[in-house]
Amino acid sequence: MKLHEYQSKTIFAKYGVPIPKGRVAATALEARHIAEELGGRVVIKSQVLVGGRGKAGGIKVAKNAAEAEQLAQQILSMEIKGLPVRKILVDEAAAIEKEIYFSITNDRAAKKPVMIASAAGGVDIEEVAATNPEKIIKVHIDPLLGLRDYQARDIAASINLPREYWRDFSKIAEGLWQAYRKTDATLAEINPLVITEDKRLIALDGKMLIDDNAMFRQSDLNEMRDTDEEAPAEIEARKYGLSYIKLDGNIGCMVNGAGLAMTSMDIVKLFNGEPANFLDIGGGAGADKVAAAMRIILSDSNVKAVLFNIFGGITRCDEVARGILVAMDEVKPKVPMVVRLVGTNAEEGRKLLENAKMITAETLADAAQKAVQAAQQN
Amino acid sequence: MSILINKNTRLLVQGITGNEGLFHTTQMVAYGTNVVAGVTPGKGGEWALDGKIPVFDSVKLAKEATDANCSVIFVPARFAPDAMFEAADAGIPLIVCITEGVAVQDMMRVRSYLDHKGVRLIGPNCPGMLTPGESKVGIIPGNIAIPGNIGVVSRSGTLTYEVLYALKLVGMGASTCVGIGGDPINGTNFIDVLEMFEYDADTEKVVLIGEIGGTDEDKAAEYIASKMTKPVVSFIAGQTAPPGKRMGHAGAIIEGGAGTAEGKIKALKAAGVKVAKHPEEIPSLLK
Structure with missing residues (x-):
């Protein structure tokens, strides 16, 4: 789950990371009031869950409250990479002396959290990483011990931060670690962390990603989820614990297991078809989950045929078959369906579907070919 | 012979009285796996599978009574790290975690702790292991594979089942099949x-x-090129797959350009590995 900048910064502040004064607004008038409170010079920042907001014109500096209202109006009517701007953050404008990059993320190769810092902060950090990797400092954190003070000092020294800032930087490092740790983040990023002309360290921008698997103990964060920016089918899918990504093709796919789901898409393409979606029903899916998956697939009007590829292990083919029957009864689909059931309780599953007028297939290649053919004829 | 599990495996099932635990224990016993104990806190003293398998309150008690040497975990994701x-604390040397959806920061702590203890973990979010004809630990359907000399x-x-099944259809069998799991942080990787x-x-x-994501296949390619004498398909x-949702700047910095199927296939081919276009093509490449 992605958090907005204003949400991420609120969390950072909670753990002792200094952020600019400011508030979020949904109208230009609100923006004007906030600017008045802050004393005039402010930054208006669009709050959308995509990168490149600045380059798209979604971040502007206003000299006074009147200009803040005008720019807020302009930004609130924008779309950035297809997403309408619904909220803006109005922050006091900082006089920047230096920009630093600072983050924590999961290093899957090392199996540990890694703290990353660079003196070359700002929007071009990825380019720095590609062309001057020696300018990026990485320090792994022992997940059982947490960040140790000397590690924060080492990072400060490695990015040539002047010594008078080390104490404040260490506090920010500890705050960033706590924010990451306590919220089950997979990314907590400050870019840039700035040194202001009046010699303060402030997190000017913030970004957090939260592990969806940890939502059971992060109910506060769940309320921060911005569903405005998600496709309705994807929200519906998450409600049932399904992993669904809509694509542009016309062959709906329902598969158990992410690897097999991707493979089924690969084979559909290998036989010159185009998958309409990625959909993994996960392990051990019951009939209700399968029925929901089928409704979601069929809600896409591009779908001309559906491919069910179920290789039962923890998932039982008879349960899947029951789900298919429930959904067929409810949705009354008009598109042809190709079904392949193998593995746990496959025999029982096939018997249940005997009267359902579905095209059956033996092998994976056979199933994909039949689905591509059915879509072309429909 | 085989790797990790064989007919001497004495298996303990954590979460044996749950739906999934019970269903798959029945399947494992039917396959011939020596399931010696189950653990469900609060149900110690009961018996599972019509009195065949004793249930204990803790792994420690189960281990003391039955000398189990492998544990398979079927408990829900929020309880799996504790399991x-x-x-590990009870001295089980080989742990297989089937559970899907374990929080990633939990897994980093588990992995770090188990490494300190020298305990091998397979998974989580994995189908477990199968040594055809000897032992099945996890959820791989037993009837889709036959004994043989191919390590999987x-x-x-x-997707693993597809491959085992495709091999069986042409009369090829497996020595052992190991599903290491698809989570970003797991216990055992390809190289192991x-x-x-x-x-x-x-x-x-x-x-x-x-599959796409991470760098494990690239590291496997390096290992194959420098250390392996046996052919790999x-x-x-x-x-x-469409380009996935990127993990901000930090993800790009850590993984660089790695993680695409194209890059992995290139690395494997350079290491002398034959790469199949789809899983059912694998048997012909093994011949």
Whole structure:
């Protein structure tokens, strides 16, 4: 789950990371009031869950409250990479002396959290990483011990931060670690962390990603989820614990297991078809989950045929078959369906579907070919 | 011979009285796996499977009473980290976690702790292991594979079944099949298993099934090129997957350009690995 900048910064502040004064607004008038409170010079920042907001014109500096209202109006009517701007953050404008990059993320190769810092902060950090990797400092954190003070000092020294800032930087490092740790983040990023002309360290921008698997103990964060920016089918899918990504093709796919789901898409393409979606029903899916998956697939009007590829292990083919029957009864689909059931309780599953007028297939290649053919004829 | 599990495996099931635990214990026993105990806190003293398997309150008690040497975990995701810690503390040397959806920061702590203890973990979010004809630990359907000399290692669950089944259809069998799981942080990686297959007398050829994301396949390619004498055939899932949701700047910095199917296939081919276009093509590449 992605958090907005204003949400991420609120969390950072909670753990002792200094952020600019400011508030979020949904109208230009609100923006004007906030600017008045802050004393005039402010930054208006669009709050959308995509990168490149600045380059798209979604971040502007206003000299006074009147200009803040005008720019807020302009930004609130924008779309950035297809997403309408619904909220803006109005922050006091900082006089920047230096920009630093600072983050924590999961290093899957090392199996540990890694703290990353660079003196070359700002929007071009990825380019720095590609062309001057020696300018990026990485320090792994022992997940059982947490960040140790000397590690924060080492990072400060490695990015040539002047010594008078080390104490404040260490506090920010500890705050960033706590924010990451306590919220089950997979990314907590400050870019840039700035040194202001009046010699303060402030997190000017913030970004957090939260592990969806940890939502059971992060109910506060769940309320921060911005569903405005998600496709309705994807929200519906998450409600049932399904992993669904809509694509542009016309062959709906329902598969158990992410690897097999991707493979089924690969084979559909290998036989010159185009998958309409990625959909993994996960392990051990019951009939209700399968029925929901089928409704979601069929809600896409591009779908001309559906491919069910179920290789039962923890998932039982008879349960899947029951789900298919429930959904067929409810949705009354008009598109042809190709079904392949193998593995746990496959025999029982096939018997249940005997009267359902579905095209059956033996092998994976056979199933994909039949689905591509059915879509072309429909 | 085989790797990791065989007919001497004395298996304990954590979460034996749950729906999934009970269903798959029944399947494992029917396959011939020596399931010696189950653990469900609060149900110690009961028996599972019509009085065949004693249930204990803790892994420690189960281990003391039955000398189990392997544990398979079927508990829900929020309780799985504790189940892994418990098995490790009770002295179980091999833990197999089937559970899907374990929080990633929990897994980093589990992995770090288990590494300190020298305990091997397979998974989580994996189908477990199968040594055909001897032992099945996890959820791989037993009837889709036959004994043979091909070692199979995979990050995927159901995709692994496809491969075992495709091998069986042409009369090829597996020495051992190991599903290492698809989570970003897991217990055992490709290289660990490739090394075991390299030294296993009963394994002649190896199938490696990977997917997009991470760098494990690239590291496997390096290992194959420098250390392996046995032939390896591979399939990488996700060749046509749309570019995934990126993890901000930090993800790009850590993984760089790695993680695509194209890059992995290139690395494997450079290491002399035959890469299949789809899983059902694997048997012909093994011949």
